Amino acid sequence: MRLALHAEWTKMRTVASPLWLLLGTVAATVALSAVATSVVNCTARGCGGDTTKLSLMGVYLGQAPVAILAVLVISGEYSSGMIRTTLTAMPRRATAFAAKAITLTGVVAVGGTVAVLGAVLAGRLILPDLGDQALSLADGPTLRAVFGTVLYLILIGLLSLGIATAVRDSATSIGIVLGLLYIFPIISGTISDPDWQRLLQQIAPMSAGLAIQATTDLHSLPLSPWAGLGVTAGWATAALLAGGLLLRVRDT
Amino acid sequence: MTPTVTPYRPSERVGRDGFLQVLHAEWTKFRTVRGWTVGMMAAALMVVLFALLVGVSSNQKGSPPVPIGPGGEPVTDSFYFVHQPLAGDGSITVSVSALKSSIPKAPGDLRPGTVPWAKAGLIIKDGTRQGSPYAAIMATGSHGVRMQDNYVNDTAGPTGPASAESPRRLRLDRSGDTITGYASTDGTKWTKVGTTQVSGLGSTAQVGLFVASPPAVGGGGTAGSVSTATFGDLRTQGGWAGGNWTGSQVGAKSPTFAGYPENAPGSFTGSDARFTVTGAGDIAPAVSDSLPTGGHLRNILTGTFAALIAVIVVGALFITAEYRNKMIHLTLAASPRRSRVLVAKAIVLWAVTFVAGSVGAILATPLGLGLARGNGVYIFPVTSSTELRVELGTAALLATASVLALSVGAIFRHSAGAVTTAIVAIVLPYILIAIPFMPASVSKGVATVTPGAAFAVQQTLVPYDQVASNYTPYYGYYPLAPWAGFAVLAGYAVASLAVAAVLLNRRDA
Amino acid sequence: MYKNQHETTPNRKLTPMSAAEIVVAGLRKRYGATRALDGMSFTVRPGLVTGFLGPNGAGKSTTMRVILGLDAVDAGTALIEGKPYHSLRHPLNHVGSLLDAAALHPSRSARDHLLWLAHSQGLAARRVNQVIEQVGLTSAARRKAGGYSLGMRQRLGIAAALLGDPPIIMLDEPFNGMDPDGIIWMRGFLRSLAAQGRAVLVSSHLMSEVQDTADHLVVVGRGKAIADAGVADLIAAASGNRVALRTTAGTHAMRVLGHAGAAVAATGRDTITVSGLPADRIVTLLNQSAVPFSEVSAHRATLEDVYLELTRDAVEFRAATQSEVSR
Incomplete structure (x- = not known):
């Protein structure tokens, strides 16, 4: 396993695209958060909403490069045929797959942390001085939101890895991942029945997972922050299992 | 030493040199990869399936009916009405010396505020049934004197607010179906504000004073308001039955009426010459914001987003697969004029996607509308030509998005980047628009300059000058006209196709 | 094996100018600091199999891509029957080429692959069936090309090259990955194409592959032709x-x-x-x-000797010799 990890890490660091995609994640997250915090109407009493959630809004965009990175980790090997080399060198496919997942987790954790902290910093600088309502990592719910958002990005990466392993084509995988993420909130916005709306928000990987960013009005959420992240984790686990199983049983 | 040989010459072939051949070749390429045809069929299917989902999941059974105006459009017809019957012709005159509005800051905490379209004046209406024909002349919060009839018609009269120092005198005459409104700022000089034909008033109409107060718009939402007007110098002429004035709340229960703020019900006091009337609601065409339970055609076509992702993937793969397989070498060796190849690909892709999108949208619309209506959902009415525009516009949107993905794919020569760029460029703007607290200026800007502007082709709602509302993309009002919004996306597609052509010609294959 | 579908026009007058089918003159191309082509010049004549020989990286594939108008050059010209490739109306009626046998969409069948190509030249679907039969792929023609063996892909590539019934055939490393039967088939096939009067250009990095097939050799090294002569002449010159x-x-x-x-x-x-x-x-x-x-x-020198002698200095990537290693 140690050897497999070393091999995967070497693969990851010796091509330029992962670094660029991580930088893309940071840039996209911070940029969208900065835009969101600068356009909101704030008064001395507050900004009419959850400022923590608002500052972390950049992950709506920042998760896209994470998804591409995760998809390319495996589908890049399929399109070049390198997957055969990989599986010849590491015949235990479960080990090879786990090594990929772990390496991806580490890389996204680092990039995601930088992105999320950058977004919070941008929010602090841009939002007007809110006194004791100012964003602070010392605040329990805010810390949970920040930490949880990094976990969310990792889960999105793992979900994408699982789907890409099952699908084996990068374009189709990215389409499926972005579809899963973005289409649920669009449908739940147009469905008028509140029960259906709530259900969709509870099962959608993005809407549910981003409940982890809520710091106010927790009782009005369709599900609690950690339960929401749990839903996303469920999606990621299911995708990884499906991908891992197909990798084991299929010819390459 | 080389022997003399006869070089091989194929027999001369009469063949047209042409773009049509490149087009034919690209069509053959497209239809012979099963994944791509499946992708297109999936896109059409998504549009239909989501329409079914939206239709099935909506439920408005048992809610009060939406009032419909004489023109067939949904209306708000909820106001406080102080009235008497008028048989045949006659006229009524009144002066409005105050119109004060209040907006709640918190439940039970009413504060004075400005409601630009608060209305107080005279109305002649065919009874108190919601949606019945009417004509009215009124003083407003900040739009001066107006004469309005049948919900959608609005004529401006003298400007300036009504006050004790400068009351607005109003007069309404009925002569058959002809209603004429007059206004005066000094009581001596009268100006005719407007004359209108109102059919369906009946021989005996209800005529009198009214106050309406539409919700105050702010911060991306609305807050119910209430207004109180002071009337004086009430005089009548003609076929009046006489007797007491009756105070009624028209349209107390209505999907287009949010009700009165807490502890501020509609009322009237006074008699004969002087009245104080308090009312809420509006007499106006319904808009998305005032009829929140109403559905639009674009809701039925939510599947456009899923279909977009499918056609973007296929569009990008149509060119990037050639690069990945190096088949581009063969393609360009067979057709050395490279721009032609790219244009042929774009045409084939656009046409195929347009057909798939049209089939999807044309099937989805009646199915989704039928299911939603069956579940009691009121759908904002559209003409059949508008419906066709939405359907074909959606197909054109999908087709153009796939060409954008193709162009980006030709520029990147890599499917992952191309797919992500195209999806983020078209779908993300919509998600940003859908965030309720986005200021209107930002969401309008996003819907003007990004490729997401093309969703305007699904717009079926019309904004009204005489209704203050959130006319933002979130509520279904796009800053650009349907085809202008589509032109923005088309502009992006054409520009990126041009860049792709330049690069394709300049780069080694 | 090859049945000519079109009769050669018998009364066609040949001028000396038309004798050369491909004329490559002074091609130069750089990729950054690397000189890929450095004054590449040679001609390919009808009725002959011309071997295009040189070590890996000598510029053979780049030259072929330039001839096909796929790559641009910094200087020089490559003309097909006196015209640049991009000016040909139906290019596949002039040059049939096979650069990379793997260059096809894996989920398209062989027949459909040839069909789009035929459509791009305004050729009838009948012609597709003819070339499929010609290369012996009839039984597999409706299967997805992704499942083909390398040999079958080579045959499919040849079929694509023959589609326009061109007077010039250009193949890049056609023997790569072929089994002995396939190599023998390919040699006979190339000879029969040349016998019909076609100009055939075949690249290879191994002399032994073209030794018994080529009439004429263009040997390249470091981006230019270092020999351009008939096989007999080359051997005679080397043998003395x-x-x-x-x-x-x-x-x-x-x-x-x-x-x-x-x-x-x-x-x-x-x-x-x-x-x-x-x-x-x-x-x-x-x-x-x-x-x-x-x-x-x-005493007879072998072509192998000639080739090694010619390319000794031109080999780009050569294993370090024993003496260099021991130092």
Whole structure:
């Protein structure tokens, strides 16, 4: 396993695209958060909403490069045929797959942390001085939101890895991942029945997972922050299992 | 030493040199990869399936009916009405010396505020049934004197607010179906504000004073308001039955009426010459914001987003697969004029996607509308030509998005980047628009300059000058006209196709 | 094996200018600091199989891509029948090429692959069936090309090259990955194409692959042609006029032949190489002087020798020699 990890890490660091995609994640997250915090109407009493959630809004965009990175980790090997080399060198496919997942987790954790902290910093600088309502990592719910958002990005990466392993084509995988993420909130916005709306928000990987960013009005959420992240984790686990199983049983 | 040989010459072939051949070749390429045809069929299917989902999941059974105006459009017809019957012709005159509005800051905490379209004046209406024909002349919060009839018609009269120092005198005459409104700022000089034909008033109409107060718009939402007007110098002429004035709340229960703020019900006091009337609601065409339970055609076509992702993937793969397989070498060796190849690909892709999108949208619309209506959902009415525009516009949107993905794919020569760029460029703007607290200026800007502007082709709602509302993309009002919004996306597609052509010609294959 | 579907126009007059089908003149191309092509010039003539030989990285594939208008050059021209490739109306009627047998969409069948290509030239679907039969792929034509073996893909690539019935056929490393049967088939096939009067250009990095097939050789190294000649000429030039002699009386023989004006060199314990005298004269002289000998034979250089000699300095990537390693 140690050897497999070393091999995967070497693969990851010796091509330029992962670094660029991580930088893309940071840039996209911070940029969208900065835009969101600068356009909101704030008064001395507050900004009419959850400022923590608002500052972390950049992950709506920042998760896209994470998804591409995760998809390319495996589908890049399929399109070049390198997957055969990989599986010849590491015949235990479960080990090879786990090594990929772990390496991806580490890389996204680092990039995601930088992105999320950058977004919070941008929010602090841009939002007007809110006194004791100012964003602070010392605040329990805010810390949970920040930490949880990094976990969310990792889960999105793992979900994408699982789907890409099952699908084996990068374009189709990215389409499926972005579809899963973005289409649920669009449908739940147009469905008028509140029960259906709530259900969709509870099962959608993005809407549910981003409940982890809520710091106010927790009782009005369709599900609690950690339960929401749990839903996303469920999606990621299911995708990884499906991908891992197909990798084991299929010819390459 | 080389022997003399006869070089091989194929027999001369009469063949047209042409773009049509490149087009034919690209069509053959497209239809012979099963994944791509499946992708297109999936896109059409998504549009239909989501329409079914939206239709099935909506439920408005048992809610009060939406009032419909004489023109067939949904209306708000909820106001406080102080009235008497008028048989045949006659006229009524009144002066409005105050119109004060209040907006709640918190439940039970009413504060004075400005409601630009608060209305107080005279109305002649065919009874108190919601949606019945009417004509009215009124003083407003900040739009001066107006004469309005049948919900959608609005004529401006003298400007300036009504006050004790400068009351607005109003007069309404009925002569058959002809209603004429007059206004005066000094009581001596009268100006005719407007004359209108109102059919369906009946021989005996209800005529009198009214106050309406539409919700105050702010911060991306609305807050119910209430207004109180002071009337004086009430005089009548003609076929009046006489007797007491009756105070009624028209349209107390209505999907287009949010009700009165807490502890501020509609009322009237006074008699004969002087009245104080308090009312809420509006007499106006319904808009998305005032009829929140109403559905639009674009809701039925939510599947456009899923279909977009499918056609973007296929569009990008149509060119990037050639690069990945190096088949581009063969393609360009067979057709050395490279721009032609790219244009042929774009045409084939656009046409195929347009057909798939049209089939999807044309099937989805009646199915989704039928299911939603069956579940009691009121759908904002559209003409059949508008419906066709939405359907074909959606197909054109999908087709153009796939060409954008193709162009980006030709520029990147890599499917992952191309797919992500195209999806983020078209779908993300919509998600940003859908965030309720986005200021209107930002969401309008996003819907003007990004490729997401093309969703305007699904717009079926019309904004009204005489209704203050959130006319933002979130509520279904796009800053650009349907085809202008589509032109923005088309502009992006054409520009990126041009860049792709330049690069394709300049780069080694 | 190849049945000509179109009769050659018999009364066509040939001018010397039209004799060369491909004329490559002074091609230069750089990728950054690397000179991929450095004055590449040669011609390809009809009725001959021209071998395009050189070590890996010598510029063979780049030259072929330039001929097909796929890559741009910094200087020089590559003309097909006197015209640049991009000006051809139906290019596949002039040049059929196979650059990379793997260059196809894996989920498209062989027939559909050829069909789109035919449509791009305005050719009828009938022609697709003809070339499929010609390369012997009929039974597999409706299967997805992704499942083909390398040999089958090569045949499919050849079918694509033949589609427009072109007078010029250009194949990049067609023997790569072929089994012995396939190689024999390919050689016969190339010969038959040339016999019909077509110009055939076949690249390879191994002399042995084209040795028995090519009539003419263009040997390249470091981005330019270092030899452009007929196979017989090349061998003759390398062989000289030498005769190998096997004798136990080496000293005597050398004296006799030296007197007769030949250049003589001992190459082994009982072998001598003689140049400057034909073999029959040598036999007469030795018999007159009663010198015993067991064998007289004309010395022939192999093409392999010629190739190695020519490309010795031009090899870009060569394993370090023993002496370099030990240093």
